[in-house]
Amino acid sequence: MKSRKEILIDELVGYLLGHGLSDLSLRPLAEALGTSARLLIYHFGSKEGLLTEVLDSMQTRLRQSFSSLIEQRASPSARPLKLFWDWAIARENYPHLKLLYELQILAVQNPAAYGQYLQRNASNWSVLIGTALPEAERTPAMVTLLGAVFDGLFLELMSTGDRKRTTQAVLQFIRLVDEAREARPVMPRKTTKASNTGPR
Amino acid sequence: MKSRKEILIDELVGYLLGHGLSDLSLRPLAEALGTSARLLIYHFGSKEGLLTEVLDSMQTRLRQSFSSLIEQRASPSARPLKLFWDWAIARENYPHLKLLYELQILAVQNPAAYGQYLQRNASNWSVLIGTALPEAERTPAMVTLLGAVFDGLFLELMSTGDRKRTTQAVLQFIRLVDEAREARPVMPRKTTKASNTGPR
DNA sequence: TGTTACATGTAACGTTTGTTACATGAAAAG
């Protein structure tokens, strides 16, 4: 049985997904939920406490959703980037990720106000996918690039809403990596890292 | 001779670069410039007018800086992505781009408040670089990918400040494209587009 | 010198902000 507070958090998450973080205000928020600012303060102590609990709940749920994605990945040879992309742009996950990207940017420009909510940051998905790279290719530069491709395309999706084109770009990147792999002689193991991505 | 207003705009740009957009308030802003909120309203009509003029001035200057970059590109064979990256992370341009990325994200989540400032958007740099691709490779997917690599790496730079690693990732991407080019047979011309990025 | 335009400061207005004081209803526990 859900406590009153848990129900409230669910409703609050829904509101935040639709309205963003940067101009959040207690009274309009409360009114949208059919209650009063007084009640929110009662349950969460302060606006800051409210944001902490709501964002925390959201990140937890996203992490769970991500975990179950990883586990049910029957074929480990399937392209992890594509798998992850499809998960990220799925209707039920997309708005959450969108909000976390907003949080990330706000924290960059205003760490005093938003930095605290990023402590247990859920946005370092990008690094996680890196672990799915073949070990020989898992260099800092390649992992950074992989994460950036994901971030950049997701932002493009946020701005334009063009699922088709951004997904094509994901596939283009995968193709690029494959072709480059063909072009490179198969390394006997090790030493690959230094010759490929070490300091010039 | 600069008018009082132009001087003000210069100072305002400086302030915005350091403080971001999302929590801008007239009184602290005025105090930082050693004047009063009254004066700002007098010169710009409203807070909204102030933001319009200041952001417009900033975008204009960035465009000029970018144009002169393009013109003095003596060797057209030099990697355009790397050229552009170096320009973007240069000390004098970096804060401006950072602010425009914040604007972009705020506009996504709150178009009513920030969308207006993006009309003549200066952030579509990314598409511009696409024009530097060999014509055969200038497919929508590849252009989107190229822009996303830039956006993603720039955001990573914003978050971590790690110029070295993000620059290595830029070079990694260039290397990847080169290697893929080797692996692919040279196309006689045309038809490349359909076979590479058309609908699956 | 008088007048007019521009620039600026002080103080206030009305609104909205997060938060709190006080009161009340409902439900559970004794």
Added chain:
DNA sequence: CTTTTCATGTAACAAACGTTACATGTAACA
């Protein structure tokens, strides 16, 4: 049946918000 606990509403608070009214100084022009 009373008492205690939880949940909630109304109203107020002080602060900060964008904006405006009013006054004043300075500089140019007549």
